[in-house]
Amino acid sequence: MQNILIIGAASAIAEATARIFAAQGSNLFLMARSEERLSTIAGDLKVRGATSVRSAAFDANEIDSHQSALDDACASMGRIDIVLVAYGTLGDQKKCEQEPTEALREMQTNAMSTISLLSRLANIMERQGSGTIAVISSVAGDRGRPANYVYGAAKAAVTTFCEGLRSRLYKKGVHLLTIKPGMVDSPMTEGMDLPAALLAKPEQVAGDIVEAIRRRQDVLYTPWYWRFVMMGIIHLPVKLFKRLSL
């Protein structure tokens, strides 16, 4: 029976992933901002077969609370087998362009707070000498695109940070998985004009994540075809790339 900590448990991908772990009879510890959502999700996961579900309200932007929040989760669970870091905001790029403070706020939520959390988690897992840290980054971090380069820059920071951290933890028996989902059908993308054929279901992404954790994969593009889409985008020459409005 696995002990699983999920930070940002109310995100669509995190919830779908938690449902798979619940069906496997795991012990879950959920962290998210909204108490209301936590209690609904916890109830749902219990019906789906989780052995135990505990939760704590948590705001990733309150950096000072990180250590105590993680300590509480660890004390409650004992050993952590898997931690999934899943929170984030898909900010308003146009607003970020007009108001630099908004851009910095996005960086704060999607990069700085994650770096703080990952640093602390790394120390905990390193002491433990086992387990997996799975971090949801994004394909948006692979190349800065005019449509969302603030979000992309934050995710690029997370991806690069994870790459270095992976090498450090590898030597201590800890596995780090960087997850790069493409566009996902979720409340975050609801109402956006996205091509339906490219929208992945959260449960599809969740299935890929659980499988990648099991296989101790390093980097996961999900659904799989994003690896090839991004390979194409990364290799476009700058001279051409800057003319596109992707």
Add this chain to the structure above:
Amino acid sequence: MRISGWGRYPVVDTRVDYPKTSSGLDDALRSINDGAIARGLGRSYGDSSLGGYVICTRWMDHMLTFDRETGILHCEAGVSLSEILEVFTPEGWFLPVTPGTRFVTVGGAIASDVHGKNHHVAGCFCDHVEFIELALDAGKTIRCSPVENPELFRATCGGMGLTGVIRSAAIRLKPVRSLFIDQTTFKSSNLRESMELFTLHEASPYSVAWIDCISGGESLGRSLLMTGDHAPEGEPEKRGRKSRLEIPVDLPSALLNRHSIKAFNTLYYHRIRGRSVERRLHYEPFFYPLDSIGGWNRMYGANGFTQYQFVVPKEAGYPAMEAILKEIVASGRGSFLAVLKAFGKQNANLLSFPVEGYTLALDFRIEKELFPLLDRLDAMVLGYGGRLYLTKDARMSAATFRQSYPAWERFQAVREAHGAMGRFSSQQSKRLGLD
């Protein structure tokens, strides 16, 4: 935001909210000014989940409690039947009633009071609903059931979302011995035989026929009737990959013409060589053959399609079905395959579609010349004392509706009594004169 039903006709540009929690739903209810309509996974075909303000409950998809003794599941309205199967079939529980797709929400299944292949023995979906928590306003949620606020319950079941937004509901799952179905396929060479087969096999818990709507003359109404029951044993095998085929773009509508459809029907019909064939199969291909083709609604091209489903009472029987089917065959506009089913007894819900008799459902691609044909069919159906399924409807007239759903005035009275009139409305309700 531009949305449509499963038939992709009509399409409207409207305001849509996606509450994720109970308090989010309250916020949405507070913001209603000109009438709102609930929507789940958008699987009703026409305009019943379209309106000036749409409250989509698909992300309110949490299970609340499950009683492993009684099989009663209490869940939020946005939980899909697919999720219920996913979670509970491994424990030996099954849906008491299921429509031909598992991608509908519990809220939608109640609002449409959906039926399935076991209607003749198990009734509609709502006949297995323990209670409904119906939200009329922020902070005003009424619990209704066959014994508690029964009038509101009778109006809400099959009420197309016009009594309020379903917050959650409790349904009774049924225990099954295995996830396999023992299926027998019978071949019939004409309509009379097809209809007689239903009577002959009425003891079989599941039955449905795929009927040829292109061939006329001697072969008019030839079909393959499939009956089935849960197999007595069989290990819950691993399912194959979910969606094997995906139709990502609109197919050119010329691809489906009477020649290609005729060829398909002939091939389909001759799939079965003998009089009957038995096989044991997983419940998915038995109940949800089309769910394995993602986006099959794109098959009819960019203009969309409408599914025409009517029922004629048992007394009208064969002559009614023969006359209507002849009209469809003569038009040459019928779809690949149509579904024929014998319904059991009608329930007490005010706008529930099934009445004891025969129902036929078939697709028509939207084109200008289609509408006069459908109007002619409407007149015939009404003449035989039948009616159309609101969940599939995109175009019937208010007069047709009122004549064929005589409980509509009682339905309006219940809405009036609970302040739902004008507060909950859809494009369909306006067209049908339910305002």
